[in-house]
Amino acid sequence: MRRVLLASMLAALPAAAQAQSSEFGIRGLGLPGRALSARAMGTAGGFALFDGESSVSPASLAYLPALTAEFTGMSDYRTSESPAGSASIRNFRFPQFLVGGPIKGLPLSASFSYSNYTTRDFSLAFASTVTLNGVPVGVIDTLESRGGVNDLRLAVAYRASNRIAIGVAGHVITGTNRVSLRRDFADTLYRPALQRAELSFAGFGMSIGVLAQPSRNLAVSLLARSDGHASVERDSTEVDRIDLPVTLGGGLRWRALSKVDVAGHVLWRNWSTASTDLTDLGGVGAVNTLEAAAGLEFIRNVRRPSRLPLRVGFRYAKLPFPVAAGGEPKEYGVSVGTGFSFAADRGILSVALERTWRSEDPGFSERAWILTTGVSVRP
Numbered sequence: 001m002r003r004v005l006l007a008s009m010l011a012a013l014p015a016a017a018q019a020q021s022s023e024f025g026i027r028g029l030g031l032p033g034r035a036l037s038a039r040a041m042g043t044a045g046g047f048a049l050f051d052g053e054s055s056v057s058p059a060s061l062a063y064l065p066a067l068t069a070e071f072t073g074m075s076d077y078r079t080s081e082s083p084a085g086s087a088s089i090r091n092f093r094f095p096q097f098l099v100g101g102p103i104k105g106l107p108l109s110a111s112f113s114y115s116n117y118t119t120r121d122f123s124l125a126f127a128s129t130v131t132l133n134g135v136p137v138g139v140i141d142t143l144e145s146r147g148g149v150n151d152l153r154l155a156v157a158y159r160a161s162n163r164i165a166i167g168v169a170g171h172v173i174t175g176t177n178r179v180s181l182r183r184d185f186a187d188t189l190y191r192p193a194l195q196r197a198e199l200s201f202a203g204f205g206m207s208i209g210v211l212a213q214p215s216r217n218l219a220v221s222l223l224a225r226s227d228g229h230a231s232v233e234r235d236s237t238e239v240d241r242i243d244l245p246v247t248l249g250g251g252l253r254w255r256a257l258s259k260v261d262v263a264g265h266v267l268w269r270n271w272s273t274a275s276t277d278l279t280d281l282g283g284v285g286a287v288n289t290l291e292a293a294a295g296l297e298f299i300r301n302v303r304r305p306s307r308l309p310l311r312v313g314f315r316y317a318k319l320p321f322p323v324a325a326g327g328e329p330k331e332y333g334v335s336v337g338t339g340f341s342f343a344a345d346r347g348i349l350s351v352a353l354e355r356t357w358r359s360e361d362p363g364f365s366e367r368a369w370i371l372t373t374g375v376s377v378r379p
Helices: 002-011 039-044 058-063 271-279
Strands: 067-081 083-101 109-121 122-132 135-159 166-185 193-215 218-227 229-234 239-243 247-256 261-270 288-300 310-318 330-342 346-358 364-377
Touching: 039 310, 039 330, 039 346, 039 364, 058 109, 058 135, 058 193, 058 218, 067 166, 109 166, 135 193, 239 271
Parallel strands: none
Antiparallel strands: 067 083, 067 364, 083 109, 109 135, 122 135, 135 166, 166 193, 193 218, 193 229, 218 247, 229 239, 247 261, 261 288, 288 310, 310 330, 330 346, 346 364
């Protein structure tokens, strides 16, 4: 029993009889988060490198016109299918919080943000048979995990001129997974057995971003980030270290018309650096990922751009943690969004709806509706 629990901590277990989570968030560190505001989600992340309320590039703080507090909530409704069966799941979480803005009298902007690095919430059930006192006995093992890894970011951006901004940020990687394994016996002569443990993660990373505007209607953004490694503790005892990825990316933003902005980016992460650490724990490793997103924002009123804009976008990404050995999980998404300002434009409510498809051959697939709402306040 204890060996099963310890092996499942970071590796999880393969195909289960039942699953109550995203099957793509079971392996490794879980399902990667997206440090985006609701506005950026409305463009499927296409504006991520240019959105000051997102926590992707520290240089994007140059786009915050005033002190801003932003809070995001996300609901998702998923249907998962695997060789073991299918399940429908509903989740709600708070993936992003940010407060920041320009520093008065200085060409600097600063922010503090919280975002979801990975999510590992799931419940799995396994049916098997064990031999007790020479007699085969049916058992059901239920493995549950709650928690994930979070990213606490402190960022500063320097506006070197009207055309160039440079941002740097420090990232504290932290979080916990509360894991439990319960074994129920078909023979009522045996009482259920329960094991619990808590995994804690701690690490530190750095990122740098450059935002340049070579012309009035064109902007370019570059990003580099290194997250070092995360120390892993089980019940306050350090048990391992997991290497975390380097992120490299770039994006373009083009003002096609006075009321139309188009933006997109590409991000690459070498998640395979964690593969050996995870396979040593009994998992199936990790793979490098590539993400590409593009979006459009149509503004109805140039003077009040937050009044019912139309946002659309498309996204493609590889996921870092295969469900089965040799797998290549990937996802596609299309999104639409809008917003509404209130309180003399000091408050903005943004809404985004995304349709996502995830898959991995053979036999693993998932469809999800993701509803994101965000409130921004500028006192």
